[in-house]
Amino acid sequence: HAKAEGRNTCRFFDPEMQAHTAQRFALQHEIREALIQHQFQLFYQPQVDYTGAVIGAEALIRWFHPQRGMVSPLEFIPIAEESGLILQLGNWIVEEACHQLVRWSQHPATRELVISINVSARQFQQAQFVMQLLTALQRTGANPHCLKLELTESMLVQNPQDIIAKMDELKNHGIKFSLDDFGTGYSSLAYLKRLPINELKIDKSFVNDVLVDSNDAAIARMIIRLAQSMELRVIAEGVETKAQRDWLEAQGCLHYQGYYFGKPVAAAEFGNSP
Ligand code: C2E
Ligand code: MG
Ligand code: MG
Ligand code: MG
DSSP: OHHHOTTTOOOOOHHHHHHHHHHHHHHHHHHHHHHHTTTTEEEEEEEEETTTEEEEEEEEEEETTTTTEEEOOOHHHHHHHHHHHHHHHHHHHHHHHHHHHHHHHHHHTTTTTTEEEEHHHHHHHHHHHHHHHHHHHHTOOOOOEEEEEEGGGGGGGGOHHHHHHHHHHHHHHHHHEEEETTTTSSSHHHHTSSSOOOOOEEEEEEHHHTTOOOHHHHHHHHHHHHHHHOOOEEEOOOOOOOOOOHHHHHHOEEEESSTTTTTOOEGGGGTOOO
């Protein structure tokens, strides 16, 4: 795969690449079709606090392809991004998440749940992003205080002025922000400080080996300290064992997401413990 070869690999047009391009083109067409055929679905993965209480969910898109079965977002989100289809897809995700918030708001047990949605770079960069998001919230009646946007470090470096303006406006409406995959990108801490972020999300690549790799442990610990001193919430993703959860708690990380607590599931299954 091209990804495994790294970004600096320079290759000229060859048959393998040609096939690759054709495959991407086919996939673009299929994404467009999938939107029309309603093949996408949002799954929800619980986020819990240190008491074990479910406080929210991350919305994760799933594509149920009639022939290929479930296609991973790692496969089609990059293609949706480069083709611009992410704008349509992104609108659909926002709309879906808003409807789910409205459904959850109607029951006391789920009223306060916060949905975190992943926003991709191109989606956030578009000029109408703020307006479209606020319109969707208004139209559906979803509570903006129950919506969190997951952004990544890499998408925040391009146009600071524009990004800060957008974030501030959304924040004024009660929308919160989480920095996803934190620790895997590059961003200056001085700049981070200027952004109205509420939460750092420790990437699962660090959480995975936190008990066996002292470097990963050091990074996780540093992120937790950083969040504490910046008065941000910190949540760990990819928590798979009780031992990982307990280590994180001992370091001061009090929010968790991962298979140990629950896999991403359809909204209908959310909260139905097995
Ligand atoms: P992410 O935002 O970092 O999401 C976390 C990923 O880790 C999800 O993979 C989730 O299923 C997986 N995960 C959660 N807990 C565990 C665990 O305990 N162990 C392991 N091994 N994995 C765990 P998923 O759903 O395949 O999504 C992959 C990536 O695709 C996401 O990474 C996100 O970058 C992107 N993505 C997913 N849904 C959306 C979406 O609606 N919009 C956009 N723009 N991107 C999305
Ligand atoms: Mg995420
Ligand atoms: Mg993440
Ligand atoms: Mg991640």
